[in-house]
Amino acid sequence: MDARDKHDGARPGHGHGPGQGQGHGHAGHTHGVSADADRRWLSLALALIVAFIAVEAGIAVVAGSLALLSDAAHMLTDAVSIVLALVAMRLSARPARGGYTFGLKRAEILSAHANGLTLLLAAVWLGYEAVRRLFHPPEVTGWMVVTTALVGIVVNLLATWCLSRANRSSLNVEGAYQHILNDLFAFIGTAVAGLVVLVTGYARADAIATLLVVALMLKAGYGLLRDSGRIFLEAAPVGLDPDEVGDELAAAESVTEVHDLHIWTITSGEPALSAHVLVEPGGDCHRVRRDLDRILAERHGLTHTTLQIDHAERLPAGAHALSAAPASAGHCATPHGPVHHDGPHEH
Template sequence: MAGELTVAILASSVALMADTAHMLIDASGLALAVWVARISKKAPTGNWTYGFQRAEIVSAAINGIALLVISALIAYESISRLLHPIHVTAFPVLIVALVGVAFNSLTTFIVSRADRSNMNVEGAFQHLLTDLFGFIGTAIAALIILWTHFNRADSIASLLVVLIMLFAAYRLLKDSGRILFEAAPTSVDIAEIKNHLLDLESVQDVHDLHFWNVTAALPAISAHIVVTPDCLENGSMGHVLDQLQDCLIGHFDVEHSTFQLEPPEHAEHEPTMHG
């Protein structure tokens, strides 16, 4: 990165400077990903009842914010150079960009084969992918400058990279934000879950239903289940609980669930939920 930055400064290439800054963020992001992968495996203890599994979500959000910040800085400098172009020494820029394309093609391919359902891995992949596109854009800009002496091509390439980075940042912040704010996963309809639970024998009503992701790979559900009076009288609540959990596992692949089974008259004790 030091060599790339030196070439960028000497050649007056904002596109190459952008690539350097992005690679610095990448290196920091990958270091963070390695650290998060270690601490997320720690077992739950004391007040940390879920352990540190959400560290991967926080890491993804940090990656998204980092992409936004670097995008703003690159955009500012690129627009400035677009309005007031300066001479770009294109040949060394082209050589460095082609080396960057080769290196990032390899690393992007390697990371693409990892478990990208893990948001921590996905964040690292998005960084590498935008790096690859950045070097490709820089190489094309350098070729255009060599052939036509159109120095603004360097700034235009930088702005195209900014758009790619903003899209990657949007995806990471959107996905991590949904989990951090405990929104229901988009892959399943809450009404469909409720209807499936209501179809079970002895279930009269379902309320206070919550569905969220602890991590990208760990969905969880909690609900109050109103059961029939005879269910309470004949002691079959354990059977009903088994049916509820089997329903969620079989239809929605959700293994982590918490249910409160209650009689119909219990509604009087929950006025804010029923009224």
């Protein structure tokens, strides 16, 4: 296990007995790429894209190509997504203070959500225009479409490479990356469509290429909205089952019950957990907390944890643990979620 700073502080609990209410701080989180490096790569990609948008939009109007115009519109959303990502990076880097106890780390999730939404909205508009042009295809200048699309492929390859160098574990950066990657595919489709128009004169190829781009935009947009939405709704990280985690904690030595278990994501790559843990009367709360920290870190990569440790109330003489009321009843007025016991589990 990696070395981590631990802070053994106490916070008020709602139980009785020695060692109650033990809290636990968390270690800092780092990424393989620094925030300054991320900003440099995103800024370089933004400069490439903005320079090309103006040229492409003008050529699209002259050539009468919806595919080129859709690429230009998509690139505009690329530029907006990168600007949002850069702003979000600045905001999320601010330290926690005042009422923002987590700082503004979720700004990057807002950015990713906005990126997904712009992809979907742009896809709807382009899809409508593409269908309309399938029925009434305008004249398209094939050679201008092919030439511009080939240049666009080069520009997008460079921009995609720039963003691939940034930290893509950030949903914020991943949102901008998905924008540009989809635009790269769009330019490839546009180049093929332009070649078809140039060789065969089949003008509808331009609209068909646009519909393929729309499908890619819908897929990427939905993925970003789904992932950012899970974070906003405080869902557990994908691949992490809270019931399994609760059962593992309840099965640890001296633990009699785990309840109020919450697992969520603060921002990309920063899962967090909190739980109320009851220890058998006379048990060592400090040792239990250390054991549970180790289980969470080694098995699930959870290092941002807050565990409240209390002693369970002693049962009356002759009472059986499973037949008695949940131990949490004497500690929490309204415990949330399932209660995990050290015996057969109830969910």
